[in-house]
Structures are given as structure tokens and as C-alpha cells.
Amino acid sequence: MLVTTRSRAAKLGAFVAGAALLLSACGGGGGGNSAVQTGQAFADCDKNPNTCNSAPADQLQQGGDVTYAIEKNVPNWNVISAEGNVFETGEVTKGLLPYTFYATPDLKPVLNKDFVDSAEVTSTSPQTVVYKLNPKAVWSDGTPFSADDFIYNYKVQNGKDCPDCAAASSAGYDQVKSVTGSDGGKTVTVVFDKPFTDWKLLWSSGGAMYPAHLAKQHGDINTPAGLAQSFKWFGTTVPTWSGGPWKISKFVNNQSITEVPNEKYWGAKPKLNSVIFRVITDATQEPTALQNNEVQVIYPQPQVDLINQVKQMPNISSFIGLGLTWEHFDFNLKNPALSQKPLRQALFTAINRKDMIAKTVGQFTNKVEPLNNHNFVPQQTGYKDTVSSTGQGSGDIEKAKKILTDAGYKLNNNQLSDPSGKPIPELRIRYTVGNQIRQNECELFAQTAAQLGVKVKVQSTDDLGQTTTSGDYDVIVFAWVASPFPFGGAIQNWGTGQGNNYGKYSNPQVDSLMAQANAETDQTKAADLLNQADQIMSSDAYVLPLYQKPTFIASSDKIANIRNNSTLDGPVYNMAEWGIRK
Template sequence: MNHQKTGRAVAVVAALGLMLSGCQGGTNKAAESDGNRVTGKNLNTINSAAVKSGTGEVTMAIGKTIPNWNTLTIAGDVSETVWVTSALYPSVFNTEPDAKTIKLNKDLIKSAKVIKQDPTTIRYQIQKDAVWSDGVPINADDFIYQWKVLNKKDCPNCQIRDAGGFDKVAKIESTDNKKTVTVTMKENYSEWQQLFQRLLPAHIAKKAGSLAQSFNEYFVKNTPKFSGGPFIISDAVKNQSVTLTPNPKWYGKKPNLKKVTFRMITDAQQVPTALRNDEVQVIYPQPQVDLLQSVKEMQGQGIKYQMNKSLVFETFTLNLSNSLLKNRVVRRALYTALDTKQMVAKTAGQLDPSLKPLQSLMILANQDGYEPKAGKLGFGEGAVKRATSMLKDAGYKIVDGKLMEPNGSKAPALRLVYTAGNPTRQAECEILAAVGKKLGLKLNIETTDSLGDTIAENGKYGYDIVVAGYTGAPFYASNASKRWTTGTGYNEHYSNSKVDKLVNQALQAKSRDEAIKLINEADQQVMSDVYMIPLYQMPSLIAYAGKYGNIRDNPSITGPTYNIQDWGIRKDQ
């Protein structure tokens, strides 16, 4: 949704289960004393252990089904799908659990470095023995395929999540039997390590037809029979489970486990029961009070858990194609009338009173350069009278509790959507609906069982306002480019030339300080336009059977499966 990363009545919030807050820097003191909580200063090495090789199985619960296998598409870029396929689709660089360290995938790549600037030119040396599961070498063809499907030029009809920087690539050349790849950018590009994530096999794509046919259809609809990673799918039951077994052609260190199963449990309330009954051994849900309490009570069963500060932030995203919401004054009035402090207090703040609303989008509160903006813009203060005046000044009227547009017509009802089975988001939607009612807006609350399709507005899905979690990244400019610039997959209906210019300048910045300054200027504009209403940063929670080693949280879009080949049963078990 990292996309992303996608997740999860005021009076019944406590009963429904609330979002937890406070991990690492703002941890609840009671949680710190829990005997089954695993902690450590180095998030990259928590739960490290010597494990048995070539034995054991594990089942991990995931909260969504997988209707789309192509995680480079807007509808397929869903956290759970990324977690499953990260063992199949190799990336050049991966983000470590501290969300700061960017690590070269040395199983796949021998070296990757900038060899010149003006413009930036990068040279990649692919490992000689790196092959797909059918024995075909992983080479420059796979790099070129990703460039062509994502650059918006060679395949304008490819339904991409975003260009991922590939629209800034001038050319790709290869030598050494296609194992050395040289990428020349159109201009200087400071965040080149964003390139070549989740590679797909070009030779299979070629058999599937045109670029658009392979990208939009084949890799979307077909369960992958290929792998360039440590595991391969050996069985998949639609809407139920996906089973991975070691890839016999894997060119890296052999995985420790002989089988990993992902079981789809879309009702969050059933997840702790499955863990308690040993139907699953790993869960990575959106934290909620009742769920955490259940995990704590499983200490006697050997269940361990970790909580970290996440890079995922909860937002209301507004669909600017809607005839009412395309009017900036309506969006600004809604954000002005919403009391974000109250919303946090009634949801995430129940466990951590110090938790504050997130007041920025492009740089998060725990990242360098964060500058709160919402309050300075007058947003999130519960100022209903001021919001009403804003609407009246723009020609709107509230008649008998209903908002009338300047042309005299009744404002249409809005679809407010959240993920089915997620009580936290249900509470958030009910709070927003109550605020909307004060402005004469009718917000009809609906649920979705496919958040990716909802955000992509596919088929029966779609939304006017949707509550979802989005994943930040250590690369501010690249993340901003694919989420808030014109024509990117994440915001099909939002465009601001000032934002485009500032983000592009940040991508070419020669220092981090310069990039941060430019991104904050761009963020100020996006916040003012109210394409999204940020609520708060989410914590993350992972729980697992204590007999397993090397399982740990990773708050980036890659998730905890970033090191799935290292998971295993502890030798002392």
C-alpha cells in the first residue's frame, strides 16, 4: 500500500478493540514488563538465533486475500501480497527493520554503485549463478522489462502503482552476457536505490504477449509458477492459503524451513484464536487492545511478540473524481471540522495518552525533518463553525441539516469505506460520519473485502472516502514522487504542478538537507489541498511461537518476510 501498507461507534470503541500506540520511543509501561515481549536496541537483529536447517514448517496468518499477484500494479500493491511474494520476486535492495538501513541483496547482485554523475549512471553486476526457477538466467532482460512496463512511455496502458523512478531512466545497456547492467538516468537521481524492486521474469512475460498483456493480465491473474527467490509456490487455494517450499534452483543459502504456509484470515477477531490453537504460528495484524491482551495471555504457550514504531500511517483518502469532493473548499471544511486529537484519544490514544495526531504526510513524526503542518493550516481542530462559514462563503448552504451546493442541488451522499472486520477503522469512520453530518454531509459507511481493488476503483469496488494505511519510506523524495505527483498510480485524481516541481527538485538534490527542505514545501501544499487527511502513525505487532528464531518485525512495505529464508526452529528446541 505500502502501499503501502494497507490494514484495519465512538461509544463502543473500547468494546470493539482499539488500535495500540506507543512502541519503542513511546511504549506503554505495562507492555514493557510483559514476560513474552521480545525487545532489543538493534531492530535488525531482534530474535536472532541458531536454527535447524532443512526441517520444520510454519503457518503465518495474513488478513487479506490475493486477487492480484502483480505487486507493481495499483491494485496488487497490497502489503499481504508483498509479504507472500517477496520470497519469489527478487529485489536489488531491501529495507532492514530499522527502516533506515538499505541493504544490497548479495544473493542476487554482486555489486551496485554509481559510476558517474551528470547524469547519474549506475552499474549493476548480477551474480553469475542467479537464475529463475526454470533455470533461465536472471539478467538485463528482467531489468529492461521492469523499466519498460513502469516508465509510462513504452507501456502507457500498463496499470502501474507508480513509475518508481523509471520515468527518469534514459537508457539501459548490458555487457558480460547480460550479467552487467548499466543504467543511465536522464538527470541526477539521488535515490537510485529505489530502482529494481520485485523483479518479474522477462522471458515469461514475452510468452504472455505484449507488455500490457503480460503486466495487466498474466502476472495479475496467474498464481506464480516461477520464482527468483528462496521459495516457490507449491500449492495455492484461492481465498484460503498459499504454500511455499524451497526453490530447487535457488542460488543463495538454502532456506531453513521445508514449508511456509500463508493462511488467509480476513476476520481480525479470529486471528488470536488461530494462534492460540496452533493453527498458525505467526501473526502480523494491526494491533488492537483485545488482540494484544490475548497474545499476552499466551505466554504460557510459548508465544512471543514484538512491537515497533511503524512507518505506516492511518489516513482518510478522498477521491477527487467525486463531483462534490473535487471542490477544495469541501475537503478543507471537512478536515477543519474534524477534531483529530479527539479521534486519536478515542482510538489509538487509549493506551498512550501522549500520542499526537500526525500533522504531515511526506515525512513522518519519527523521521528526520518532520514539521507539523495541519495545525498551522487550521485543520483537525474540530472547528465546526469555522468550517460551516467556509462553505457558506463558497456559496453552499445547509438547509434542514442537508448541504446544498451553490447551484441549488442537494450534495450527493458519499461512500465512506473501511476494511471488513476492522473495528478500529469502523470507529474512525463513525467519528468522521458524525462530523460530516454537522456540515450537512451524508456519509454512508461501507466495508470492503479487497482494499486494493477499492483504492484502484476496480469493478464493484471504489470509494469516495476510504480509511487506509500507507507506508512511509527512508527515501522521502521517491516516496513523494510515486504518491503525490501528477499521474502516479496512488493518486489518479490529484495533481498540483507546484508539488510536481518541488518533488522533482528534491529527487535531484545534492544533499539530504536540501531534499528535506524541498519535500517539506511540497508537503505543505499537499496538506493544504487535503487530498488525504492524516490521522496518526500506526504501531506494528508481530507475534509468533517462541520455538522459531530469526522472525522479526520489519515496518517497511517488505514486511517480516524480508528474511524468510532465515526463519527456522531454534536448535535449543
């Protein structure tokens, strides 16, 4: 999963992210999830999420430029690292990195045939997957895309070959016994120690692949130290290479990333001359940039005023959808006060999610309801309410106070003290700068905590990835942008020691149940096991799901083949197909 402001954190993933920042039913705004649709370009995106706003190639100009607004700079270019696992980084690198599967707007995984001709399970005991690579696939310097790339990216993410590679996740990779190449490197055979339910997650767009032949130039990839050295190099170095239809021609720090077609690409060539990712960290400035034609596409975190401004613009179409992006409050369990479960349970119980929704995203859509699971959304098979029974998110202040008094906490003169008599120190809650909805959510959290005698300071951050990975928060609000693979994603986010488990949650019983789910080939049984883990985690009050986060896209009517995609792949999933209408 990516963190979003992977994960892909965004945090894809955050892909965010994430996942990170990493999520089958209706999605990407499909299946009746639309609450706002203006203009004509996205008129049929509810019914046809994968094909709306389409135009055949002969109706597109050859050339032209599209500027696409992103809300964060790219300080780390390694999207499979914990720090680089940010949604915006995933967007920018989507056109550069090879990957096996990606998510379409209907939230389903699709094989990326530009890179992989086939991917099949050839044995279940042991589980074996064989990938046949596209023989035409090459990196931009002419080096063939091969099994070496699979092996390198496996090594830096399995948690064993490179202990110092701070990967976003080792989920699935840590269950692989071997990765071997044959047929001149164009066949990859993966054998698992134990079955992995979400095997399509591996080397997919939630993580993608970095070139092994370049890694060799920046470290001995047969040693842990050399792997770590190369892994770090990919994070600190702007890619001058590419393995996709686009390549970076110019990077201006904190301003823009310009991508142009990769002339070495073997697949369908982009029609556009360039796509420019313009960094606009203050979302309130995006409508003005759109109206002034400084950008032609925005994909902001939706805000009431922002959406209302866009609705008034001529020749601009917009769309709101719900997918697998979900908003949440997280505690940092390294904080001594928050390491105590009763305090966490009380704070989350006092939060009134319905009221919070009404005062934030409920201002522009009536489709959003409290989310009651950490791994599934209501459109997915497997969704089960694991939160309501705990009382968390209910806004029951009296119940919250009883949790505290029963545990020995005392409230005197609006100051809560722990059972030893020590006052609970002031907490810091963080949110992404410029995001008014998240600022409001943090202020509502602080107001609620004050009723329990806990002081909370609201503080923004302009680098969500660094803030989460360094643990520079007590409470934080952001969204996971997930992939279609909930089982591997669960371990990535909640497993002990996992890269996306920023708040350092650890419960051996949860780890065990997630591992069982992750190795169960029966999807129904896997979902049941994961929900058992989810019920325990809900009781532990580490993360409070708030709601499915609406996604909002607004675009010039001149741009064809761009559409909402409420997954970690985002609207850029098909960037090579974008074009300007004649």
C-alpha cells in the first residue's frame, strides 16, 4: 500500500502510496459511488470505469503537452523503500518502471503484457509461478529486461538478503524459496516455501522493478552491504534511465518533473510530446492553476471549496469516486503514554466518526460512511465490520471516560493522569500541509481529546514519508492507497517490523493469523482468518479507520483517455494512452 497525503505513504504506497504506498466489484467511482460528476468527459465513468473518456488514436493529435498537478515533491525516488513509498512518487515513476500486474479503475489486477507475456501457477505443492517475459522488453540503454531484475528486486525486499534495505514491505517476498531464470533470462520461475495467496502482488505496480544492471554499478549485489548501497542509490538519484514508455528529461526540485517518450520503448508510443508533473503542495492553489491552464489535470485530496470552484469552470470535467483509498488515525506506540491500550481505546471511542464525516467530506458527497475494517472496503468480498463492536469511533464520551477510570486513570482540573499519577503529556497530531480536511480532522480530534483531559497540539508536515518513517508524531492522519491484494497488504501495514508499520504495532496473534491468511489458497478461508486478525487489532486500538476517502479528478475536456482510478495506480495508470483531441 502506498501512503497518500503509498500506500503508496497516497502512502500507491504512499503506494503512499504505498501503498506503499499496494487495494471486487465497483470501483474507481464505478457502481454507483459517484456523488459529483460535472462536464461531459466523465459522464459514463460510473457505468464504464475502464473505458470512459476514450478516444481512438486517429482522433488524437500527434504531440502536445499535458501538465498534471501533484501535491508533493519527490525527495526519494525508490518507491519500494519505506521512505519512498509515497503515492506521488508512484505516480511519477509509473511510466518508468516495469511491473507484472497493475490495477484498472474497476479495482481488478491485470497482467501487464508490455513486460510479461504470461504469469501462471504451474504447481501448488510447492506453489510455483512461472513468468514468461516479453522478449522485446529492454531498459532504455538497450539492456534486456530479464530474470536478473526479478532476482535483484526480490533480494532487496525479502528481509533476509539485505537486512539494511528499508523496504516498504517484505510481504510475499519473505515466503519465496527461490527465483531463477532460464531461456536466456526470459523465463522466471518462482518457488514458494509456503503458499502465498496474493502472489500477483509480487513485482506488481505497487512496487515495480529497478534495473539490476545499474544496481551492480553501485554495489556488489551479491552481498548485503552492496545491496543496501545500490538500494540507497536508487532513492537518492533522479532516474536518467527508464524501463517504460516514458523517461524523465528534467527535474526541478520542489517544482516539476518533465517526462518525454522513451524512444527505446517497444510498445505503443505515446501521442503526447511530454507530461509535466507540477508540484503544488497547497491544494487550494490547484483550481486556480487549472483555470489559468497552468495545469490541465488535477487529482487533489478533495476539499469543499476546491470542488465548488471546479464545478463552475467551463471546458473542465470532474468526477468523484470511491475506491480503496481510506482515511485513518494512527497512534505511535513508541510514545510511552500511547503504549497503554486503555488510553488508546478511550481516545478512539471518544471520536465521533459520523460527526467528523459530516463536517468534512460530507460537505460535498453523501456517499461516505464510517469504514469498519482495516483490510477490506465494502465493495470487496470479505468485508466485515470489526470496529463497531468495540465502540471506537462512536463518540461515546462517557464510555471513553469509564474505560479510563476502570484502568486507574484520573481526571483532575481537565488534566488526565495515568494510574501512577503521572500527567499524560501533550500529544502532537500531524497532517499534510495544505490539506484543510485533514486539518479539520486533527482539530476535531484535539477537541475530543480535551474532554478526556488530554492536550493535543495540531501540527502540519510537508514531508509525510519522512514524518511517518522517522516516527515524528504521536498521532497522525493520512490515507492508505491500496492495491487489489488485501492479504499481502495487511502484513505490509500491520505486521511486526514491517516497513509500513510506522507506529510499531506488534501482536503475535495478529501476526500469526495474517500469516495463515497469506498462505491460504482458499479466498473465503483467507478472508475469515484476516478478519479474525482485524478484530483483535480493532480491540488493540492502534489504527482507527475513518472512511473510504473520495477521490476527485478534474481535467480539461481536450484530454482523452484520462480517467479516475481510485487505486494506488491512480489516473496515470494508462498515461501512454493520453492524448489531445483534434
